[in-house]
């Protein structure tokens with residue numbers, strides 16, 4: 001690939017690197033990644049050792065810090081709690097929205113020639129109805145960006161996992177016409193699993209009979225051989241909250257939770273993606289539940305005609 005076609009990207013709120021994984025195999029080169037969580041950065045650096053990943057609280061970020069990587073594509077996955085019912089839906093008033101507000105303030109004051117050519121964002125469905133969405137779309141339009149928005153769920157791409165999310169794509173250069181999603185048949189859930197012959201007792205995944213007796217009626221327990229089986233959205237509370245945090249699996253010896261590595265596979269992180277050995281299960285679940293669908297982000301990147309698929313990653 002010719003050097004001039006490389007797009008330098010900045011991955012803001014990078015977590016464990018969902019965008020880094022999605023942009024692999026394209027002409028995007030992640031020049032910098034930022035998050036405040038040491039645990040997320042530990043996973044990020046383990047899997048993307050060539051990327052420059054910084055620990056930084058974005059609530060105080062400056063224009064110089066955002067520009068130090070010389071990135072022309074900014075990816076943002078800001079915290080979603082301000083826009084969820086569970087997170088109290090305080091929108092722009094939520095303290096967890098401060099970092100995002102700060103980035104918008106910095107962008108509003110930036111010289112035109114210092115703004116990135118392309119920007120994209122992922123968040124929960126509720127974001128579409130938020131004041132924060134109104135502010136970012138207004139700012140981008142004022143600053144000369146063409147903007148597209150869509151909702152996308154991995155099930156529409158054949159992945160047996162529900163995770164409907166809002167995406168925004170913006171460019172000062174050009175965007176492709178909106179991508180039409182043609183529902184494809186679900187892949188078998190079994191393709192994503194490590195195995196269901198064991199009950200998960202040895203690796204901490206097993207759900208005890210007492211818990212099942214008390215709460216099991218409210219669980220979504222999947223038969224891994226059911227070709228129509230799909231999981232509900234895994235949240236960062238999986239393994240901590242029993243209900244509404246994700247699905248369970250019927251296996252030979254009982255019922256078990258999904259392993260964090262299986263959730264990462266359902267998110268379409270590449271084979272070989274891993275968590276640090278010493279990291280607790282709860283922490284791994286938390287980070288995987290906070291992450292994004294790599295398959296969906298790959299689809300979203302199709303809105304940018306300047307993002308090209310290539311055989312090989314550009315050198316880091």
Ligand SMILES: C[S@@+](CC[C@H](N)C(=O)[O-])C[C@H]1O[C@@H](n2cnc3c(N)ncnc32)[C@H](O)[C@@H]1O
Nearest residue numbers: 013014015016018035036037057058077099291
């Ligand atoms: C929804 S998650 C994004 C996860 C990421 N897309 C991934 O693939 O794992 C939000 C991320 O924002 C980070 N974060 C929250 N507040 C922040 C702040 N003030 N400064 C920097 N990072 C922050 C969290 O640590 C978390 O990793």
